[in-house]
Amino acid sequence: xxxxxxxxxxxxxxxxxxxxxxxxxxxxxxxxxxxxxxxxxxxxxxxxxxxxxxxxxxxxxxxxxxxxxxxxxxxxxxxxxxxxxxxxxxxxxxxxxxxxxxxxxxxxxxxxxxxxxxxxxxxxxxxxxxxxxxxxxxxxxxxxxxxxxxxxxxxxxxxxxxxxxxxxxxxxxxxxxxxxxxxxxxxxxxxxxxxxxxxxxxxxxxxxxxxxxxxxxxxxxxxxxxxxxxxxxxxxxxxxxxxxxxxxxxxxxxxxxxxxxxxxxxxxxxxxxxxxxxxxxxxxxxxxxxxxxxxxxxxxxxxxxxx
Amino acid sequence: xxxxxxxxxxxxxxxxxxxxxxxxxxxxxxxxxxxxxxxxxxxxxxxxxxxxxxxxxxxxxxxxxxxxxxxxxxxxxxxxxxxxxxxxxxxxxxxxxxxxxxxxxxxxxxxxxxxxxxxxxxxxxxxxxxxxxxxxxxxxxxxxxxxxxxxxxxxxxxxxxxxxxxxxxxxxxxxxxxxxxxxxxxxxxxxxxxxxxxxxxxxxxxxxxxxxxxxxxxxxxxxxxxxxxxxxxxxxxxxxxxxxxxxxxxxxxxxxxxxxxxxxxxxxxxxxxxxxxxxxxxxxxxxxxxxxxxxxxxxxxxxxxxxxxxxxxxxxxxxxxxxxxxxxxxxxxxxxxxxxxxxxxxxxxxxxxxxxxxxxxxxxxxxxxxxxxxxxxxx
Numbered sequence: 001x002x003x004x005x006x007x008x009x010x011x012x013x014x015x016x017x018x019x020x021x022x023x024x025x026x027x028x029x030x031x032x033x034x035x036x037x038x039x040x041x042x043x044x045x046x047x048x049x050x051x052x053x054x055x056x057x058x059x060x061x062x063x064x065x066x067x068x069x070x071x072x073x074x075x076x077x078x079x080x081x082x083x084x085x086x087x088x089x090x091x092x093x094x095x096x097x098x099x100x101x102x103x104x105x106x107x108x109x110x111x112x113x114x115x116x117x118x119x120x121x122x123x124x125x126x127x128x129x130x131x132x133x134x135x136x137x138x139x140x141x142x143x144x145x146x147x148x149x150x151x152x153x154x155x156x157x158x159x160x161x162x163x164x165x166x167x168x169x170x171x172x173x174x175x176x177x178x179x180x181x182x183x184x185x186x187x188x189x190x191x192x193x194x195x196x197x198x199x200x201x202x203x204x205x206x207x208x209x210x211x212x213x214x215x216x217x218x219x220x221x222x223x224x225x226x227x228x229x230x231x232x233x234x235x236x237x238x239x240x241x242x243x244x245x246x247x248x249x250x251x252x253x254x255x256x257x258x259x260x261x262x263x264x265x266x267x268x269x270x271x272x273x274x275x276x277x278x279x280x281x282x283x284x285x286x287x288x289x290x291x292x293x294x295x296x297x298x299x300x301x302x303x304x305x306x307x
Numbered sequence: 308x309x310x311x312x313x314x315x316x317x318x319x320x321x322x323x324x325x326x327x328x329x330x331x332x333x334x335x336x337x338x339x340x341x342x343x344x345x346x347x348x349x350x351x352x353x354x355x356x357x358x359x360x361x362x363x364x365x366x367x368x369x370x371x372x373x374x375x376x377x378x379x380x381x382x383x384x385x386x387x388x389x390x391x392x393x394x395x396x397x398x399x400x401x402x403x404x405x406x407x408x409x410x411x412x413x414x415x416x417x418x419x420x421x422x423x424x425x426x427x428x429x430x431x432x433x434x435x436x437x438x439x440x441x442x443x444x445x446x447x448x449x450x451x452x453x454x455x456x457x458x459x460x461x462x463x464x465x466x467x468x469x470x471x472x473x474x475x476x477x478x479x480x481x482x483x484x485x486x487x488x489x490x491x492x493x494x495x496x497x498x499x500x501x502x503x504x505x506x507x508x509x510x511x512x513x514x515x516x517x518x519x520x521x522x523x524x525x526x527x528x529x530x531x532x533x534x535x536x537x538x539x540x541x542x543x544x545x546x547x548x549x550x551x552x553x554x555x556x557x558x559x560x561x562x563x564x565x566x567x568x569x570x571x572x573x574x575x576x577x578x579x580x581x582x583x584x585x586x587x588x589x590x591x592x593x594x595x596x597x598x599x600x601x602x603x604x605x606x607x608x609x610x611x612x613x614x615x616x617x618x619x620x621x622x623x624x625x626x627x628x629x630x631x632x633x634x635x636x637x638x639x640x641x642x643x644x645x646x647x648x649x650x651x652x653x654x655x656x657x658x659x660x661x662x663x664x665x666x667x668x669x670x671x672x673x674x675x676x677x678x679x680x681x682x683x684x685x686x
Contacts, residue, residue, distance in 0.1 A: 038457055082644065086651035091397055091457060093647040095595060099640030104345070107633035111348050116631070222633075230461045237458065273476055277469030280462045284444070287454045287462075 007138070009258050011145045015216060017254035018153045019044065019225075022208030023232035024239075024246050025160045026201035031241060032164060033197035034177035034299045035083060039094035040205045041229025042101025043075045047206025048213035049105035052220035053112060055122040061214050065125070065149075065207065068214075072206020073199045075101070080198035084191055087303040098229075106222035117222045124218030125149055125211075149211040154247075156204070161243040173197060177297035180304040190304050205229065227280065234283040240295040249286065253279045327602055330649055334600055335614060338641040342634060349630045356630055363624030364617035372506035376578065378616025380405070380570040380587070382515045384594030385601060385608040386522050387566035392603050393526060394559030395539035400445060400460025401567040402591025403467030404438040408568025409575040410471055411437030413582030414481060416493025416575070423496030430497040431514070431572050438568015439561040441467060446560035450553035456560065464591075475584045483581070490582035499577035511573030518566060523605035535559050567591065588619075589636060596639035599646040615639065 023040045030037035050071040055064030075097060082093040110116050125147045133143040164170035173193050175183035180190045212228070213220045231253055239246025260275035339357070346356045364374045384401050391398035398404075412434035421429060445459035472488075474481040481490040499510045526532040537545040538555045546552045570590065575582050593615055600614075601607030615635070622632045 082647055086648060088647035088651065092599065092643060095397075095399070096640050096644030096647055099592060099596070099643055100637060101640075103633050103636030103638075103640050107345060107631045107637055108348070110631050111345075111350075227461060227465050230458060234458050234462065237455070271473050271476065271479070273469050273473035273479075276472075277466050280465040280469075284459060284462045284466075287459060288444075288448055288452070 005259075007141055009255075009262060011142055012261065013251065013254040013258040014142075014146060014150055016257050017251050018150045018215070019208040019212040019228055020232050020235060020250040020254060021153045021157060021247055022211060023205045023229055024235050024250055025156055025243075026204030026208070027233055027236045028241060028243065028246060029160060029164070029173070029197045029204070030201035031236065031300055032177045032297055033173050033194045034180060034297060034302065034304070035194055035198060036090045036301045037079075037094060037198075037201055038091060038230070038233060039075070039079055039097035039101070040201075040208075040232055041225055041227065042094075042098035043072050043202050043205035044209030044212065044225045044229045045101045045105045045223065046075050047072045047209030048224055049108065049209075049220050050206070051210030051214045052119050052122050052218075053108075055124070055214060056112075056119065059123050061123045061125045064122070064214055065210050068206045068210035069203045072202040072204070072209075074202070075206065076198040076200070076202020077195075079202065080195045083303065084194050084198070087305070090301055090303075102223050105220070109220065109222055119220040121219050122214075125215040147211075147215045149207075149215045153211070157243055157247050164243070174297070176304070177299055180299050180302070184304070184306060194304070205232075208232070231279060231283055234287055237295075238283075238286040241297060253282060256282050326653070327607070330653060331600065331602070331607065331610065334642055334645045334649070337645050338638050341641045342638055345634065345637060346630060351628050351630065355628055356625060359624035359628045360618070360621035363621035369506060370620060372503070372508050373620035374613070374616045375512060376507045376509075376616075377619035378612045379509075379512045379515045379577075380574050380590045381593055381597055381615050381619070382609060382612035383518050383566055383570035383573065384590050385597030385612050386518055386605065387563045387570065388594045388598035389601065389603040389605075389608055390522060390526075390535075390566060391559055391563035392598060393539045394535045394556060395542065396449065396556060396560050396563070397457050398442065398460055398560060398563045398567075399457050399595065400442060400463050400591070401563070401570075401594050402587060402589065403460070403464035404441045404564040404567035405571035405574075405587055405591050406467045406471050407441045408434035408438040408571030409582055409586060410474060410481065410571075411568070412497075412572035413490045413493060413575050416497035417481065417491050417581075419497075420494070421496065426494060426496035427499065427576070430493070430576055431499075431569065434572025434575075435565040435568040438571065439565040441568070442560045442564025443557075446557040446564075449560065450556045471584050475582060481582055486581075488584040492581045493576060497576060498580055499573060501577075507578060509573075509577030511577035514569065514573055518569065519605045519609055522566075526605075531558075567594075588632070593635065593639045596642040596646075600642050 023044055026043070027037050027040050047068040051064040051068035054067035055061045058064070079093060079097055082088040083090045106117070109119060113119050127145050127147050130143040134140050136143070164174060172183065172188045175186070175188055176190045176193050184190050209225060212225060232250065235246050235249035235253060238249045257279045260278045263270060263275055264272040343353050346353050363370055365371055384405060387401050387404070388398055412430045415430040415433045416426070419426065419429070441463055442460070445456050445463060448454040448459055449456045473479050475488050475490060476482060483489050483491045502508045502510055502512070526536060534545065534550045535555055535558070537548070537550055538552050542552045545555070571587070574586055579586060597608055597611040597615055601609070601611040618635045618638060622635055625634060626632060
């Protein structure tokens with residue numbers, strides 16, 4: 001068993017957790033502001049595609065990342081215009097984001113690269129070796145295999161936690177999700193804050209998607225996110241809309257995902273088609289056993305109009 | 308609890324035939340227009356592209372028959388999504404339920420040795436039952452634990468895809484020895500017979516039409532259907548009137564799953580005659596667009612399924628002028644987006660018309676229907 005459960009397993013789990021955590025953080029900001037966001041999946045795909053496209057055109061993976069975030073913010077803006085601007089149903093509008101995101105990115109692959117379904121390899125985000133830490137005994141290996149994005153995911157988790165729970169702005173944002181009427185009475189610009197939350201959510205989800213395409217394999221495959229946007233959402237629900245429990249759930253899902261990837265290679269007796277489904281099964285079990293009704297922000301899904 | 312106000316306004320629309328026909332055609336035209344930039348990007352022009360699409364879908368008798376063939380699973384899938392919507396539930400899991408329905412129908416068709424008269428009904432019903440079973444866990448979690456059905460039904464999609472790949476992979480329970488990623492052909496007695504000799508139209512289309520009638524009759528002519536719509540409109544009121552909300556929610560989602568399973572079974576037993584992995588190019592997702600575009604009414608779903616059937620049949624022609632089949636998924640996403648935007652647009656239209664009428668008739672503005680305003684205020 002030691003050739004499965006070892007340090008390389010943990011490293012691969014951290015790498016797999018990065019897109020999940022980034023998308024989850026986006027969902028967290030959105031839902032804490034009172035807007036349900038099931039469009040993370042589509043926004044991830046847009047980010048993954050845009051990142052690879054710009055990296056392909058410019059040869060710079062960093063520019064790719066920046067463009068991915070920009071595209072994600074644009075998605076967030078469209079979603080905000082629909083849901084906050086004209087009060088479209090949030091679930092239906094997000095489904096549109098998912099369908100267009102998946103369809104458009106898949107349709108653009110043959111237009112840009114002339115091949116169906118898969119892009120060529122492009123410049124990717126390299127792994128960095130952290131000076132000092134990488135020479136540690138045993139654990140040192142971890143600090144040579146991770147990319148900037150993996151560290152950024154944890155850094156952004158700290159930032160989001162600090163912003164939401166330790167600043168005045170965060171309090172206002174959460175008030176929009178709990179009781180928009182009260183927040184409005186207190187002078188909080190409810191709709192404006194919700195729009196800002198959507199832009200952040202789009203950017204973070206797209207960054208998550210770009211980390212999937214640019215850091216992990218360095219190319220784009222149609223619908224490569226494989227439901228990770230929804231796994232992030234499940235982690236958010238299971239973590240009861242709090243940063244650290246949700247990050248922990250993302251890591252748990254990724255440990256299972258990494259485990260199944262390694263078992264596929266080592267334990268060929270277990271059919272790998274079933275192993276692939278393991279994280280989704282875990283997500284269902286998690287949702288079945290732990291989620292309580294009262295944990296969601298009170299005003300989630302409810303558009304706000306001033307009377 | 309997530310209510311779907313957008314859907315409520317659309318239900319209100321169905322009593323305004325001209326407005327609903329107008330919004331149907333408007334959605335259709337907007338979605339096709341919004342896809343135009345993509346067509347230019349692909350290096351052709353809209354006239355060529357949509358011309359190819361029309362030739363491939365209604366250009367001749369065979370093209371028309373292909374539209375019918377493609378519309379069949381979309382129609383039943385659209386009904387599945389619509390049925391759940393009427394109960395206030397969003398079943399994004401139709402794709403997975405459809406796959407499982409196809410798998411179960413194929414398992415019965417390949418492995419059981421029954422007289423022809425019972426083999427086909429048993430295979431079809433097993434497919435529907437499997438779809439219902441696949442929806443059962445999300446349904447129970449929704450009703451008893453408040454877990455949002457969108458997340459759980461999506462997870463069950465991925466579980467279904469894994470199951471499907473496993474069963475037809477080498478060594479899997481359904482795998483054919485000769486054809487990769489497929490099952491052996493189902494017994495002749497379990498086939499849905501073809502309706503003509505020269506086209507691919509099969510009797511699954513009759514099942515689909517029967518489903519339209521059955522769903523319409525159930526929703527609008529039976530007490531159970533009324534209860535279901537009551538739960539969708541307002542679960543609190545429904546429960547005060549003695550409706551068992553949880554039981555209705557579970558029944559609605561499982562009924563939706565059964566329709567999805569039927570759609571899958573009809574494809575496998577009618578069109579292909581054997582199970583093929585990934586036989587569905589996203590019927591279950593396009594079904595969402597179809598249900599919404601059809602304003603959740605059975606006839607509306609029929610019309611929307613015909614439109615998407617045309618897109619699917621015409622996609623072969625589109626590919627010949629260099630446009631990816633994915634265009635259909637873009638169009639279905641755009642349709643969903645426009646439907647989401649519709650309540651606001653229609654609300655604005657009705658308000659303006661009312662204002663115009665009011666200024667024409669003097670001060671009797673309060674006589675105009677106030678329902679749209681009241682609704683959009685709660686949206």
